[in-house]
Amino acid sequence: MMNQFTISGSPHVHGEESVSKVMYTVVLALVPAVLVSSYFFGLDAVRVLLIAVLSCLFFEWAIQKYIIKGPITITDGSAVVAGLLLAFNVPANLPWWILVIGALVTIGIAKMSFGGLGKNPFNPALVGRVFMLISFPVQMTSWPVAKPLFADAVTDAVTGPTALGLLKEGIDAGKTVEQILSDPNMPAYLDRLTGNMSGSLGEMSAIALLLGGLFMIWRKVIDWQVPFSIIFTVFAFAGIFHLIDPTYYIDPTFHLFTGGLMLGAIYMATDMVSSPMTITGKWIYGIGIGLITIIIRLWGAYPEGISFAILIMNAFVPLINNSFKPRRFGVKAVSK
Amino acid sequence: MKSLKTFTIGGVHPEENKRSANAPIQQLSFPKQAIVPLGQNLGAPSKPIVKRGDEIKTGQLIAKGESFISANLHSPFTGKVLKIDDLLDSSGYRRPAVVIEVGDDVWEEGIDTSAALKREISDDKQSIIDKIKANGIVGLGGATFPTHVKLMVPDGKKAEFLIINGVECEPYLTSDHRLMLEKGEEMLIGIKILMKALSVDQAIVGIENNKADAIKHLTELAQKYEGISIQPLKVKYPQGGEKQLIKAAVNREVPSGKLPIEVGCVVTNVGTAFAVYEAVQKNKPLIERVVTVTGKAVRKPSNFMVRVGTPVQMLLDAAEGLPENTGKMINGGPMMGKAIMSAEVPVVKGTSGILLMKKEESRRKTPQTCIRCSKCTTVCPMGLEPFLLAKMSRLERYEESEKERIMDCIECGSCQFTCPSHLPLLDYLRLGKQRVGQLIRSRK
Numbered sequence: 001m002m003n004q005f006t007i008s009g010s011p012h013v014h015g016e017e018s019v020s021k022v023m024y025t026v027v028l029a030l031v032p033a034v035l036v037s038s039y040f041f042g043l044d045a046v047r048v049l050l051i052a053v054l055s056c057l058f059f060e061w062a063i064q065k066y067i068i069k070g071p072i073t074i075t076d077g078s079a080v081v082a083g084l085l086l087a088f089n090v091p092a093n094l095p096w097w098i099l100v101i102g103a104l105v106t107i108g109i110a111k112m113s114f115g116g117l118g119k120n121p122f123n124p125a126l127v128g129r130v131f132m133l134i135s136f137p138v139q140m141t142s143w144p145v146a147k148p149l150f151a152d153a154v155t156d157a158v159t160g161p162t163a164l165g166l167l168k169e170g171i172d173a174g175k176t177v178e179q180i181l182s183d184p185n186m187p188a189y190l191d192r193l194t195g196n197m198s199g200s201l202g203e204m205s206a207i208a209l210l211l212g213g214l215f216m217i218w219r220k221v222i223d224w225q226v227p228f229s230i231i232f233t234v235f236a237f238a239g240i241f242h243l244i245d246p247t248y249y250i251d252p253t254f255h256l257f258t259g260g261l262m263l264g265a266i267y268m269a270t271d272m273v274s275s276p277m278t279i280t281g282k283w284i285y286g287i288g289i290g291l292i293t294i295i296i297r298l299w300g301a302y303p304e305g306i307s308f309a310i311l312i313m314n315a316f317v318p319l320i321n322n323s324f325k326p327r328r329f330g331v332k333a334v335s336k
Numbered sequence: 337m338k339s340l341k342t343f344t345i346g347g348v349h350p351e352e353n354k355r356s357a358n359a360p361i362q363q364l365s366f367p368k369q370a371i372v373p374l375g376q377n378l379g380a381p382s383k384p385i386v387k388r389g390d391e392i393k394t395g396q397l398i399a400k401g402e403s404f405i406s407a408n409l410h411s412p413f414t415g416k417v418l419k420i421d422d423l424l425d426s427s428g429y430r431r432p433a434v435v436i437e438v439g440d441d442v443w444e445e446g447i448d449t450s451a452a453l454k455r456e457i458s459d460d461k462q463s464i465i466d467k468i469k470a471n472g473i474v475g476l477g478g479a480t481f482p483t484h485v486k487l488m489v490p491d492g493k494k495a496e497f498l499i500i501n502g503v504e505c506e507p508y509l510t511s512d513h514r515l516m517l518e519k520g521e522e523m524l525i526g527i528k529i530l531m532k533a534l535s536v537d538q539a540i541v542g543i544e545n546n547k548a549d550a551i552k553h554l555t556e557l558a559q560k561y562e563g564i565s566i567q568p569l570k571v572k573y574p575q576g577g578e579k580q581l582i583k584a585a586v587n588r589e590v591p592s593g594k595l596p597i598e599v600g601c602v603v604t605n606v607g608t609a610f611a612v613y614e615a616v617q618k619n620k621p622l623i624e625r626v627v628t629v630t631g632k633a634v635r636k637p638s639n640f641m642v643r644v645g646t647p648v649q650m651l652l653d654a655a656e657g658l659p660e661n662t663g664k665m666i667n668g669g670p671m672m673g674k675a676i677m678s679a680e681v682p683v684v685k686g687t688s689g690i691l692l693m694k695k696e697e698s699r700r701k702t703p704q705t706c707i708r709c710s711k712c713t714t715v716c717p718m719g720l721e722p723f724l725l726a727k728m729s730r731l732e733r734y735e736e737s738e739k740e741r742i743m744d745c746i747e748c749g750s751c752q753f754t755c756p757s758h759l760p761l762l763d764y765l766r767l768g769k770q771r772v773g774q775l776i777r778s779r780k
Contacts, residue, residue, distance in 0.1 A: 006698040011749030013670040017756040118705040277710040328719040330589045
């Protein structure tokens with residue numbers, strides 16, 4: 001009698017990593033930013049987060065059940081991540097129905113139509129965001145003023161421009177950087193760092209986002225090369241122009257802590273599915289995103305450019321993957 | 337202690353689980369009947385020179401290695417040849433083997449079975465290689481490449497370093513670790529013999545830092561042996577891969593598709609060095625080796641000195657039996673070992689351990705879709721893209737996977753170990769390697 005043993009090829013052990021562990025690590029990394037946005041926008045933030053996450057889950061479930069008629073995988077956490085990131089990319093006062101449409105585009109068009117998780121060439125949440133921005137420009141750019149919990153109302157205005165919006169308007173109107181910075185609506189330096197300013201839900205606090213980013217790097221969910229190369233390129237490029245003409249080009253740290261740069265660099269550009277597979281490729285991709293972002297910010301029609309920059313570079317990922325291979329062992333032999 | 341070295345590309349950190357690290361090597365008793373497969377070495381199987389009914393002694397030549405890459409095979413026991421037949425081996429196939437009815441242990445004449453240490457190396461270069469060949473020594477790290485072939489450096493090449501593999505990076509296994517602790521001096525003499533055969537004056541013994549006692553012990557012993565240095569290595573899998581070890585020890589990269597001699601290195605395992613000592617100094621053929629029996633549920637994780645041909649079942653019995661919930665039996669370690677079907681199969685020259693996995697550890701999880709996380713690419717020690725090669729195998733695009741260097745894959749399993757989607761990456765890579773190998777051969 002032969003014992004009934006399992007026969008399978010090596011390796012016989014596994015590192016116990018899984019898709020849902022990866023996804024829920026991202027969710028965990030987003031917690032500080034969720035808390036910060038809830039602090040500044042209160043129930044509005046919670047409302048937007050819930051609508052976005054629930055609609056993303058619903059659409060993924062509905063498409064898998066009724067259109068694909070395949071296995072339901074909404075518990076893997078990828079739809080939750082897409083929903084959270086979608087919510088992070090919109091103003092806290094966005095009407096619910098726009099958000100639902102955004103979720104449908106995110107899941108239905110950007111993710112499921114390509115075959116679902118792992119198959120989408122573009123970052124789904126960004127496709128949803130850009131769709132909303134182009135279709136509903138007014139609602140998507142009326143930013144509520146941050147109103148910290150427990151703080152006295154500092155202003156009567158319900159909505160206000162973003163720091164980057166002010167900058168773009170000012171420059172277009174021929175003002176100097178100094179005049180723009182003295183505008184009463186312009187958030188102070190510290191406020192820009194902590195997120196006490198107008199803007200999309202999740203792009204508020206650079207500190208909270210960096211914290212989550214470090215957590216993801218530590219847990220090896222993302223590689224540091226992508227966020228670093230984006231942030232560094234933006235800083236270097238903005239810095240060069242600032243040195244050339246400080247009257248019209250604001251100091252580079254302004255660019256780092258305003259708008260969606262941190263959110264984009266740490267959470268959107270690093271999306272595993274739509275970013276390159278090799279370290280060299282990640283550098284190229286990150287530098288490309290940084291360059292396009294700063295070009296749009298300095299000379300483009302929009303005050304903000306990281307969403308477009310990431311989507312453009314997403315399109316180059318297959319090419320990058322084909323052109324930049326890992327360093328093969330023993331191909332360029334190192335000898336003493 | 338010297339600073340730790342390691343290789344530079346990729347690598348993973350599986351749980352070590354070296355449960356048997358403190359169990360001294362015990363001599364295992366003999367079976368009533370032994371099965372000695374004829375194909376125990378890489379290359380051509382040995383040709384039998386005994387027939388049914390022959391009375392044979394321990395250490396007597398029973399099959400000859402006749403091709404260039406082949407090895408002699410000796411009887412591990414004294415007794416009678418019952419038959420030569422196709423029998424189940426650890427690969428799961430029926431292959432030719434000599435079946436011996438085991439009697440009282442009587443050694444062939446001319447073999448020194450005493451434990452006395454013989455330090456002086458009196459043989460010259462050619463005589464060393466001849467003895468190693470005559471005594472059927474093969475690489476004991478697992479690949480079982482005939483050692484005498486390795487020692488014949490091709491014209492135009494020169495060996496500068498002898499690198500001795502004491503890394504034992506496979507989790508669970510401790511046979512090399514115990515041998516280094518218990519037969520350290522013999523091993524060092526074996527290394528000196530190999531150095532003489534290769535005319536090299538530097539030998540480096542690479543040992544992972546989780547075996548601090550072995551590093552300390554051998555470093556002390558090695559002071560008496562000129563030219564041998566002990567190099568502690570970082571604990572990182574697959575540090576024991578030949579190419580990874582060379583990279584760590586002398587910072588040279590074996591070019592793609594080439595052998596270590598290309599960069600002036602010859603690599604052998606610590607167990608092989610011990611076998612070389614016995615073959616040259618004692619004229620003793622390779623008929624026994626150290627085998628670890630281990631696993632999470634094994635009651636008595638052990639290291640045994642086992643005669644080749646002993647059924648695995650005897651090792652299990654000696655480790656206090658097969659645990660109830662055993663779901664998989666592995667010949668070797670958990671990263672590169674082969675699952676075996678039955679405890680009836682015999683221990684062979686290449687058996688470094690028997691690992692028993694619990695039922696719940698034995699089953700693979702259901703594969704999910706690739707999320708393009710690139711972890712497989714990050715951990716691949718050869719700088720390959722396993723996700724891409726696996727996809728090419730699936731689509732049967734073998735010409736392309738050849739261009740993407742699938743033949744460089746060392747089958748270490750790091751990609752599959754790390755894949756969050758539980759994809760059977762290495763299965764696809766093995767398939768691809770086999771097909772690309774056929775393609776390459778068909779062009780000749």
